[in-house]
Structure formats: C-alpha cells, structure tokens
Amino acid sequence: MKLKNILIPFAGVLLLTACEKDHRNDNLTDPRVYIVNNGVQNAIYYDVEETIDFDIYAYSSGYFGQPSEVKVVPDPDAVEAFNAANGSSYTLLGEEYYQIVKDTGSITAEGRRATLTVRLDCKGIMALPYMNDYVLPLRLTATGTEVNEKLNTILINPRMQETEVLAENAGVVESDLSATDANTLEFTAYTEFNNKWDSEMEYEHGDAMLAAYNAEHGTQYIPLPESAYTFTGADLKAGSNKAVSTIDIDKSNLTADRYYTLAVRLKSNSKFKIGEKNTVLYHISLLPIYDSRSKWNLVSCSSYYTGRGPELMIDGDLVTRWESRYNNTGEGDINPNEASTVWDMGKTYYWCGMTLVRRSDSYVTDLRAGYIELSDDGKNWTKAQDFDFGDKTNTSTTGTYAVEQWTVSGRYVRLAVNASNRNKLYSVSEFVPVLAEKTK
Incomplete structure (x- = not known):
C-alpha cells in the first residue's frame, strides 16, 4: 500500500513533464x-x-x-x-x-x-x-x-x-670588397605589387652615367673602370617581384688607395613604369673601413673647459660635447685663436673623410671652421681635410666630408678648430673619422 502511494504521484509528475514544451532552443538566433x-x-x-x-x-x-x-x-x-x-x-x-x-x-x-x-x-x-x-x-x-x-x-x-619597378637600396651603398673572396655585388629590381607577368628589364651603368650623376649632384665620385666589372642583367618573371642582377668585380688591376664608384640605373621595363628610386651607387672600398674610436688614446688638447674635455668628442653621445676654455675654469688657452686636439689611433690609416657634429642648442653655430691633419710620428703633420660650416645662417648640426682618393695617411690625427661665429668659442659634440687601415 505504501509503495502504491509513492508511485502514483511520481507517475503524475512524469506525465506532466512529458507534456511540457522543449525550450532548449528558445534563445538561439534564427538563420x-x-x-x-x-x-x-x-x-x-x-x-x-x-x-x-x-x-x-x-x-x-x-x-x-x-x-x-x-x-x-x-x-x-x-x-x-x-x-x-x-x-x-x-x-x-x-x-x-x-x-x-x-x-x-x-x-x-x-x-x-x-x-x-x-x-x-x-x-x-x-x-x-x-x-x-x-x-x-x-x-x-x-x-x-x-x-x-x-x-x-x-x-x-x-x-x-600604378605599377612601377624600383631599385632596392636606392642611393649610395657602402660596399666593402676587402675580403679576398668578395668579388660580387647584386643589383635588385623589385615591385611592391604581386607581379603576375614576365617583363624585360633594361639597365644603364658605366662611366658616362656616373659623370652625369657627379655633374648633377656636385659630387666627385671616381668611376669603377668598365674593364673591371661584368654586369649580368636579370628580367622580372611572373610570380616573383624581384629580379637580381649580378656585378662581378675584377680587383686585379684596381688600387686600394681610393673609393671606386659604380652607378647602376633601371632604364626601362617592357611592361611597367620605372619609379623614382631607380639608381644605386656602389661606393666600393678594397680596404676595411673603420669609424670606431674605442682604442684611441688622447695625446694632447690645447684648451678645454672643466667637465667638457676632449674625450666627449669621441664618446658616441650626441648630448655631451667638448668646449674650449673661455674663463679661469679649465685647462689650456683661454679664448684661443686655434684649439687643437691630438689622438694616437694605434695603427696607420688612410684618411677617407669624416662626420663632424656640432652642439644641438642655440649655440649650434659656435663651431664654424677648422682642419684635420695626420702624422706618422706625432711631430710632422700633413693636412688631410678642411671643413667650414659657414656663417650663422647655417644651423645644421652635422657636416659630412668625404675624400674619394686617399692621399694622406698616419697614425696620429689632429683636429684643429680656428673659426667661430661667436667670438673665439668652440665646441664639438662628435668627431667621427672614416678610416681605411693602410696595409704594407
């Protein structure tokens, strides 16, 4: 009797549940x-x-x-x-x-x-x-x-x-061919779009082209002799956005005391336009090029203000600077007609040019002009470079000076400043020579 009383209500619950509508999909979105x-x-x-x-x-x-x-x-x-x-x-x-x-x-x-x-x-x-x-x-x-x-x-x-073909690394490319097996350069023409077509490339290079470039830009690059290289041009192929041409260099008749420059230009393409970035100048050196000053030793400095000594010219920090002495605080000459600093570079180098950085505040024009000299013994000097930033109208901080043929070499380098746009006050933020180690 007790079991019957339990089962009857339970069966009723099951019956009611079976009749209830299924709501599991009520909140799902319609297609x-x-x-x-x-x-x-x-x-x-x-x-x-x-x-x-x-x-x-x-x-x-x-x-x-x-x-x-x-x-x-x-x-x-x-x-x-x-x-x-x-x-x-x-x-x-x-x-x-x-x-x-x-x-x-x-x-x-x-x-x-x-x-x-x-x-x-x-x-x-x-x-x-x-x-x-x-x-x-x-x-x-x-x-x-x-x-x-x-x-x-x-x-x-x-x-x-618009479709156009461009030259990779357009501009001047420093090309170190000092290693014995370094004899090949590459000129890469490329597209910025997905290239689906075969097309033929035409290139221009050689002495005449470099002469035209020098005339237009006021440069004095020395041409790589046409007899010293072989240019093998490449065409664009469907499915690739690059055409890599090769330049094989014969170094046997070249001298190591200079930069050689080879200018290569995209002249035309059978299907696409040629973009503005179409020319590469390979600035070729047969000796290793250095701009590190980490092993230099200071020999002398004729004038500096305390806390702004000559070591700050070669510390790689554009914020710090050397300043000549202008009052009783410091060492050496006060307001000198010329202030010079000498370093021992540790080895004999050709002088290939430099970058000179002035202070970057309202007194940027303090440094105007001077010169560089090199010496084998620290006593007998040969001028390697003059520099002149000009008057106060030139407020640029950086001057870059290049030497294409290296006629001056030495172990010691002297930076002399002798012109200022503010009385006799001189300062240099960074002095970065470009040097090629002179081999025997």
Missing part, C-alpha cells in the same frame, strides 16, 4: 544570410590589367544551418543613400564596365558560404574621369532564408594602383 564583405569595398587593380574578378561572400548565420538560394542584383539607389548618410560623393558605375559572372549561389546546412563574382573592365574604368570615384552597388536577395537587411549591400569601388 539569416548576409554579405560578409558588405559596405564600401576597394577592388584594387593594376594599370596593366584588362579585367579583374572581385568575389562577394554570402554567409548564413544562426545556430542551425538552413538551405537557401542567394543572388546579387544591382541596386542603384544604394549609392545615393550611402552618399547622403556618409557625406561621400561616389558615382554609379555604368553597366558597360562590369559583368556579374556568377550572380547566384547555394548555401547548405553544412556549407554556409556562397561565393559570387563580378568582373570589372579595368581598361574601361581607367578611361573614366575621376576613375577612383565610382562604385558598383549590389544587393543580396535570398529564398529559403531571411536576409539581414543591414548587411545585405556591397558597394564595390574599383581603384587603380
């Missing part, structure tokens, strides 16, 4: 289709292309997939609506400039995406005035599934990108 890449989308094409295909991706959202057929159709009214809402001024692209090559697609419960495709007439669009201001508006429709009306429109904006 909707929309365009993934909706809104304004740039369709980038290159100026050498005839047509491009642009893909539109339709997708079905929601927890449960639902089969549907989707289609894109032109929607001219979308342009005016978008312009009004966003303050833009896009123009409707005429139907003669595109073809919808795949306007329908199927979405299944398993495969929730369909790809639709538009083909754009690049050549025709490029002929239009303000060619980048046009859009093709398309609207997504569907059967079998509701469309998300907020995400069902795409405005395809064709935008032309």
Whole structure:
C-alpha cells in the first residue's frame, strides 16, 4: 500500500513533464544570410590589367544551418543613400564596365558560404574621369532564408594602383670588397605589387652615367673602370617581384688607395613604369673601413673647459660635447685663436673623410671652421681635410666630408678648430673619422 502511494504521484509528475514544451532552443538566433564583405569595398587593380574578378561572400548565420538560394542584383539607389548618410560623393558605375559572372549561389546546412563574382573592365574604368570615384552597388536577395537587411549591400569601388619597378637600396651603398673572396655585388629590381607577368628589364651603368650623376649632384665620385666589372642583367618573371642582377668585380688591376664608384640605373621595363628610386651607387672600398674610436688614446688638447674635455668628442653621445676654455675654469688657452686636439689611433690609416657634429642648442653655430691633419710620428703633420660650416645662417648640426682618393695617411690625427661665429668659442659634440687601415 505504501509503495502504491509513492508511485502514483511520481507517475503524475512524469506525465506532466512529458507534456511540457522543449525550450532548449528558445534563445538561439534564427538563420539569416548576409554579405560578409558588405559596405564600401576597394577592388584594387593594376594599370596593366584588362579585367579583374572581385568575389562577394554570402554567409548564413544562426545556430542551425538552413538551405537557401542567394543572388546579387544591382541596386542603384544604394549609392545615393550611402552618399547622403556618409557625406561621400561616389558615382554609379555604368553597366558597360562590369559583368556579374556568377550572380547566384547555394548555401547548405553544412556549407554556409556562397561565393559570387563580378568582373570589372579595368581598361574601361581607367578611361573614366575621376576613375577612383565610382562604385558598383549590389544587393543580396535570398529564398529559403531571411536576409539581414543591414548587411545585405556591397558597394564595390574599383581603384587603380600604378605599377612601377624600383631599385632596392636606392642611393649610395657602402660596399666593402676587402675580403679576398668578395668579388660580387647584386643589383635588385623589385615591385611592391604581386607581379603576375614576365617583363624585360633594361639597365644603364658605366662611366658616362656616373659623370652625369657627379655633374648633377656636385659630387666627385671616381668611376669603377668598365674593364673591371661584368654586369649580368636579370628580367622580372611572373610570380616573383624581384629580379637580381649580378656585378662581378675584377680587383686585379684596381688600387686600394681610393673609393671606386659604380652607378647602376633601371632604364626601362617592357611592361611597367620605372619609379623614382631607380639608381644605386656602389661606393666600393678594397680596404676595411673603420669609424670606431674605442682604442684611441688622447695625446694632447690645447684648451678645454672643466667637465667638457676632449674625450666627449669621441664618446658616441650626441648630448655631451667638448668646449674650449673661455674663463679661469679649465685647462689650456683661454679664448684661443686655434684649439687643437691630438689622438694616437694605434695603427696607420688612410684618411677617407669624416662626420663632424656640432652642439644641438642655440649655440649650434659656435663651431664654424677648422682642419684635420695626420702624422706618422706625432711631430710632422700633413693636412688631410678642411671643413667650414659657414656663417650663422647655417644651423645644421652635422657636416659630412668625404675624400674619394686617399692621399694622406698616419697614425696620429689632429683636429684643429680656428673659426667661430661667436667670438673665439668652440665646441664639438662628435668627431667621427672614416678610416681605411693602410696595409704594407
């Protein structure tokens, strides 16, 4: 009897539970289709292309997939609506400039995406005035599934990108060929776009080109003799955005007491334009080049203010500086006509030029002019370089001075300053010589 009293209520509960509706899916969203890449989308094409295909991706959202057929159709009214809402001024692209090559697609419960495709007439669009201001508006429709009306429109904006070929590392490239097996240089032509075409390159190099460069830029680069190198040009190949040409150097008839310079320029390409960055000057040295001053030893300094000694000229810090003595605080001459500092470099070097950095405050023009001398014994000196920053109108902090042919060498170097734009007050932030070790 007791068991019966227990089972009857329990069975009633089970019966009521079985009749209750299943609410487990009540909060799950219903399927909707929309365009993934909706809104304004740039369709980038290159100026050498005839047509491009642009893909539109339709997708079905929601927890449960639902089969549907989707289609894109032109929607001219979308342009005016978008312009009004966003303050833009896009123009409707005429139907003669595109073809919808795949306007329908199927979405299944398993495969929730369909790809639709538009083909754009690049050549025709490029002929239009303000060619980048046009859009093709398309609207997504569907059967079998509701469309998300907020995400069902795409405005395809064709935008032309110019193709050009550039030279890698355009400008002056310091090229150390001091190692015995260092005999080859590379000139790389490249594109910044995904190159899909074969094209032929034409290059220019040699004495005449360097002479023209020197005349235009006021430089005095010494040409690498044309008999001392062989240039093997490379063409661009489809699927690669680089063409690497080789320059084989014959060092047997070259002398080591100078820089040689080889200028190479991209002259033309059979398909693409040549960009502004098209020339490389290989500044070639056959000896190792140094600018380290870590092993220098100070020999003398004729004038310096306490706390601003000559060691600060070679400490690698642009904030610190040497200053000549201008009152009773310091060592050496006060307001000298010339202040000089001598270092022992530890080895004999050719003088190849220097970078001289002035102080970077309102007194930047204190240092105006001076000269550099080298010596083998620290007693007999030969001038290697003059420098002159000019008057107060030149407020640049840095002066770079190059020597192409190295006629002066020595173990000791003397920096002498003898002209200031503020009485006889001198200062130097950094003194950075460029040196080539002289071999026997």
